[in-house]
Amino acid sequence: MLSKNQLKYIQSLHQKKFRQQHGTFLVEGAKSVQEVLQSDFQTELVIATEAFYKENVHLTERQRTPVEIVSIAELERAGTLESNNAALAVVKTKENRPLLAAPNEIALILDDIRDPGNLGTILRIADWYGVRKILCSETTADVYNPKVISASKGSFTRVNWWYGNVADVLKQSNDEPVGKLAVYGAFLDGEDVHTLAFSKSGYLVMGNESNGIRPDTAQYVTQRVTIPRYGDAESLNVGIATAILLDNIRRVTQ
Amino acid sequence: MLSKNQLKYIQSLHQKKFRQQHGTFLVEGAKSVQEVLQSDFQTELVIATEAFYKENVHLTERQRTPVEIVSIAELERAGTLESNNAALAVVKTKENRPLLAAPNEIALILDDIRDPGNLGTILRIADWYGVRKILCSETTADVYNPKVISASKGSFTRVNWWYGNVADVLKQSNDEPVGKLAVYGAFLDGEDVHTLAFSKSGYLVMGNESNGIRPDTAQYVTQRVTIPRYGDAESLNVGIATAILLDNIRRVTQ
Numbered sequence: 001m002l003s004k005n006q007l008k009y010i011q012s013l014h015q016k017k018f019r020q021q022h023g024t025f026l027v028e029g030a031k032s033v034q035e036v037l038q039s040d041f042q043t044e045l046v047i048a049t050e051a052f053y054k055e056n057v058h059l060t061e062r063q064r065t066p067v068e069i070v071s072i073a074e075l076e077r078a079g080t081l082e083s084n085n086a087a088l089a090v091v092k093t094k095e096n097r098p099l100l101a102a103p104n105e106i107a108l109i110l111d112d113i114r115d116p117g118n119l120g121t122i123l124r125i126a127d128w129y130g131v132r133k134i135l136c137s138e139t140t141a142d143v144y145n146p147k148v149i150s151a152s153k154g155s156f157t158r159v160n161w162w163y164g165n166v167a168d169v170l171k172q173s174n175d176e177p178v179g180k181l182a183v184y185g186a187f188l189d190g191e192d193v194h195t196l197a198f199s200k201s202g203y204l205v206m207g208n209e210s211n212g213i214r215p216d217t218a219q220y221v222t223q224r225v226t227i228p229r230y231g232d233a234e235s236l237n238v239g240i241a242t243a244i245l246l247d248n249i250r251r252v253t254q
Numbered sequence: 255m256l257s258k259n260q261l262k263y264i265q266s267l268h269q270k271k272f273r274q275q276h277g278t279f280l281v282e283g284a285k286s287v288q289e290v291l292q293s294d295f296q297t298e299l300v301i302a303t304e305a306f307y308k309e310n311v312h313l314t315e316r317q318r319t320p321v322e323i324v325s326i327a328e329l330e331r332a333g334t335l336e337s338n339n340a341a342l343a344v345v346k347t348k349e350n351r352p353l354l355a356a357p358n359e360i361a362l363i364l365d366d367i368r369d370p371g372n373l374g375t376i377l378r379i380a381d382w383y384g385v386r387k388i389l390c391s392e393t394t395a396d397v398y399n400p401k402v403i404s405a406s407k408g409s410f411t412r413v414n415w416w417y418g419n420v421a422d423v424l425k426q427s428n429d430e431p432v433g434k435l436a437v438y439g440a441f442l443d444g445e446d447v448h449t450l451a452f453s454k455s456g457y458l459v460m461g462n463e464s465n466g467i468r469p470d471t472a473q474y475v476t477q478r479v480t481i482p483r484y485g486d487a488e489s490l491n492v493g494i495a496t497a498i499l500l501d502n503i504r505r506v507t508q
Contacts, residue, residue, distance in 0.1 A: 125494065130484035155487050194505040230504050231384035233409050236497070240379065243494045244501050250484050251448040 002047060002074055010047070010078040010090060016142050023093050025144035028079045030086035032154050034059060039157035041091050047075060048087035056087075065089075080146040093144055099133040099162040100169065101181055104200045106249060107133040109166050111217045112208040113238060116141045120151020121239035122206070127155035129246040134161040135169060135203075137217070170203065170220035183222045184249075185213050186241055190224030193248040200253045206242050256301060256322055256332065264301070264332040264344060270396050277347050279398035282333045284340035286408050288313060293411035295345050301329060302341035310341075319343075334400040347398055353387040353416040354423065355435055358454045360503060361387040363420050365471045366462040367492060370395045374405020375493035376460070381409035383500040388415040389423060389457075391471070424457065424474035437476045438503075439467050440495055444478030447502040454507045460496050 002010075012018035013026050024044055027036045030052060037043060037059040046060055047068045053060070060067050070078075072085050079088045101107035108131050113119050119141045126134060141148060143161050173181050182202030205221060207213030213221065227236065227244050236244070256264075266272035267280050278298055281290045284306060291297060291313040300314055301322045307314070314321050324332075326339050333342045355361035362385050367373050373395045380388060395402060397415050427435050436456030459475060461467030467475065481490065481498050490498070 121491065121494070124487050125490070127485045127487035128483055128490055130486075132485075153487070153489075158486050194501075227501070228504070229382055230508065231381045231386075232412050233378050233381035233407070235407075236379070236382055237375065240375070240494060240497045243490070244497055247481070247498050247501065250482070254484065 002068055002070055002078065006045075006068070007074075007078055010088070013090065014080055014146065016145070019093065019142070019144050024090050025093055025149065026079060026146050027089040027091050027149055028081050028084055028087075028146060029150065032149065033087040033089045035154035035157050036089055036091055037063060037065065041094070041157065043089050043091050045090040046087055047078060049075065049085060052086040081150065096163055098164065099135055099160060100173075101133065101201060101203055105133070106131060106201070106246075106253075107135060107203050108242070109170070109203050109205040109217075110134060110136045110140045111166055111205055111213050112137050112139045112211075113206065114139070114141055115209060116145045116147035117151050118209065118237070118239050119143060119145075120148040120153075122242050123148070123152035123159055124155040125239065125243045125246060127152075127158050129243075129250055131246065132159055134159055135166050136161055136163045137166045138163055166205075167216045167220065170205075170217065173203070174220050174222075183220055184225050184245070185218060185221035185223075186226070186245060187212070187221075187224040188226060190226035192228050193225050193245060194228060196223070196225060196248075196252075198249045198252050204242075204245055204249065206238055209238055256324055256328055260299075260322070261328075261332055264342070267344065268334055268400065270399070273347065273396070273398050278344050279347055279403065280333060280400050281343040281345050281403055282335050282338055282341075282400060283404065286403065287341040287343045289408035289411050290343055290345055291317060291319065295348070295411065297343050297345050299344040300341055301332060303329065303339060306340040335404065350417055352418065353389055353414060354427075355387065355455060355457055359387070360385060360455070360500075360507075361389060361457050362496070363424070363457050363459040363471075364388060364390045364394045365420055365459055365467050366391050366393045366465075367460065368393070368395055369463055370399045370401035371405050372463065372491070372493050373397060373399075374402040374407075376496050377402070377406035377413055378409040379493065379497045379500060381406075381412050383497075383504055385500065386413055388413055389420050390415055390417045391420045392417055420459075421470045421474065424459075424471065427457070428474050428476075437474055438479050438499070439472060439475035439477075440480070440499060441466070441475075441478040442480060444480040446482050447479050447499060448482060450477070450479060450502075450506075452503045452506050458496075458499055458503065460492055460499075463492055
């Protein structure tokens with residue numbers, strides 16, 4: 001059973017302010033908790049139903065993670081999921097370390113992606129396509145938001161992210177005298193992604209759900225790209241667009 | 255202002271049972287209502303804020319649609335959206351007419367897609383890729399669910415659907431002595447979609463979110479296909495997978 005203070009602490013982590021203050025975030029549901037316990041994240045506390053605990057004791061013992069056994073009702077009161085009959089973990093956030101695309105590597109830049117569901121989906125897609133670095137503008141949704149973690153289906157344990165001034169990163173990349181990297185950005189008037197000879201190295205920039213890539217960032221895009229349309233929908237969701245772009249990049253570079 | 259009976263009627267359409275009983279469904283939000291008023295759907299009633307009504311009177315007059323002016327609070331009470339400051343339309347459902355893929359046409363088959371958000375996303379993707387026919391198993395989510403209509407972003411006005419026994423449709427297609435169509439289905443052990451020479455005619459079958467294509471349907475798949483994975487995510491969301499498959503089909507056939 002949870003103490004009043006434990007419950008209050010866990011519930012406070014629904015909010016960004018308290019996640020930042022405590023340096024911890026929530027991971028919820030059977031699969032995500034299992035994945036985080038097997039990752040390099042440090043888990044501070046697991047609250048779990050007896051059934052989940054018994055089946056996963058080898059995982060909590062591996063990191064010597066403290067476990068509180070709770071009822072399903074307590075679990076759902078503490079967390080954000082509508083239904084959760086398994087577990088919730090309180091996990092330490094990672095240091096915000098700068099990331100750069102290495103040679104022969106495509107890194108993703110998220111320029112003002114606001115919707116947590118979209119961000120979580122993008123983590124999962126990045127993980128599918130072997131993209132390991134995601135550079136996020138400061139205005140992009142908080143990756144530690146429980147909705148992002150949940151939508152990523154465990155992929156948050158396998159990709160790395162950094163929050164900061166993405167335009168500055170691209171400016172520096174553009175200024176490199178040698179080894180300048182390609183910067184791909186999705187626009188309506190770009191080159192057809194079905195025929196473009198993508199480079200193995202560089203950045204793929206995805207922009208805001210309504211307004212696309214901001215001008216400050218767009219000025220460093222070296223190659224505008226477009227997903228061809230064969231029907232009448234006005235646009236594609238940013239998660240879908242990210243998947244199609246990465247699929248085309250991998251198709252020609254691997 | 256809405257009468258008690260009008261409010262009760264509109265609220266009843268949140269549920270499939272009453273949508274079927276009345277033969278009507280809800281379309282919510284500025285853009286979707288504008289699109290439905292310009293489509294071949296018959297609109298029974300529009301409830302709108304004064305601001306929306308004034309800007310769109312040319313659309314409601316076109317079909318001589320009755321309009322009730324309401325407050326934002328009334329609009330949100332009647333509908334399903336958390337916030338709606340524009341309008342809601344009560345629209346007549348269409349007859350469930352059988353659909354078949356014509357020569358040089360790719361039609362989509364949805365075999366037990368349960369999540370309304372996924373179904374709405376798939377309508378939007380079909381619309382982007384010019385797919386005009388969607389055959390749904392009876393167990394697939396109801397396309398008239400307000401969540402589907404909303405997630406489709408207006409694309410529900412440009413694609414056609416049919417609900418019925420999809421295995422029977424494929425069986426008949428397989429039995430054709432001439433002009434037998436390709437039936438593509440997504441599996442883990444199929445041909446790589448990056449190198450497959452897709453046909454211009456046939457069906458693309460997408461299966462259930464957890465269990466994939468059911469055996470009854472799978473037996474009629476003539477070509478198993480697989481989206482290559484370059485990282486570690488276990489799976490892709492069915493909407494994302496549909497988009498990537500259609501992108502690859504269009505790339506080689508158009």
